[in-house]
Amino acid sequence: MKNIILIAAPAAGKGTLSEMLVEKYNYAHISTGDLLRSASHEETELGVKISNMLKNGELVTDEIVFELLEKRLGENDIKNGYILDGFPRTLGQAKKYDEIIEKLNLDLGIVVVLNTEYETLKKRIVGRVLCKNCGAVYNTLTGVNTPKVSNICDKCGGELYKRSDDNEESFKNRYETYLEKTKPLIDYYEKKGSLFYINGENKEQMLKEIEVLLHD
Ligand code: AMP
Secondary structure, eight states: OOOEEEEOOTTSSHHHHHHHHHHHHOOEEEEHHHHHHHHHTSSSHHHHHHHHHHHTTOOOOHHHHHHHHHHHHTSGGGGGOEEEESOOOSHHHHHHHHHHHHHHTOOOOEEEEEEOOHHHHHHHHHTEEEETTTOOEEESSSSSSOOSSTTBOTTTOOBEEOOTTOSHHHHHHHHHHIIIIIHHHHHHHHHHTOEEEEEOSOHHHHHHHHHHHHTO
8 A cells, every 4th residue: 555644643543544444454554743742751750851851742852753764664563565654754754764765775655744623622622531441542622532421431441531732722832733844845845746635534434535646
């Protein structure tokens, strides 16, 4: 399958789209946010450093991101095609990524921008809660996936919690960072002829639109 780079604002639907593609086409899903969150739990100096950057909604330094990413791209499950979710975030990362794929003999594939409204994004982030036990995701503001009993997981009865960066202040910060640093990527990939847009408001529509690109 074609490799996919997903470009989108926080909570624009990257996670949902990736899940559907993993299930249907067996893609490897590489989220740099997940790689960083997992590294931030390690009780090392590096773990604490990453944890602080994540809490403030800042971008983590390229050196750390590339170390984790290169290690991940060396694993076997990416051979069938992989989705990059949350990377590259800046033009600098995009250029460095071109060098890495050349070195590792990987294809760029397609770059897909998810278009989702600002108000939809804010509600998805500020209302998002997760289960401490099984990781299921709910929302208390959008009307989609509302937990039946407040603070309790419908699936396993576990307690629900908010990610520390899912507050309005951090959302604004992350959105502004997205606009400022990520938009130049769009021009970069457009010039290469690898850029495509799909609508991120609706789950089924999103899958249909990306499938057209994959089978093209
Ligand atoms: P995400 O799960 O993609 O929303 O990412 C959560 C946080 O991880 C971001 O707010 C950044 O602090 C950090 N992060 C994720 N991907 C990158 C990246 N490619 N470069 C720098 N920081 C990143």
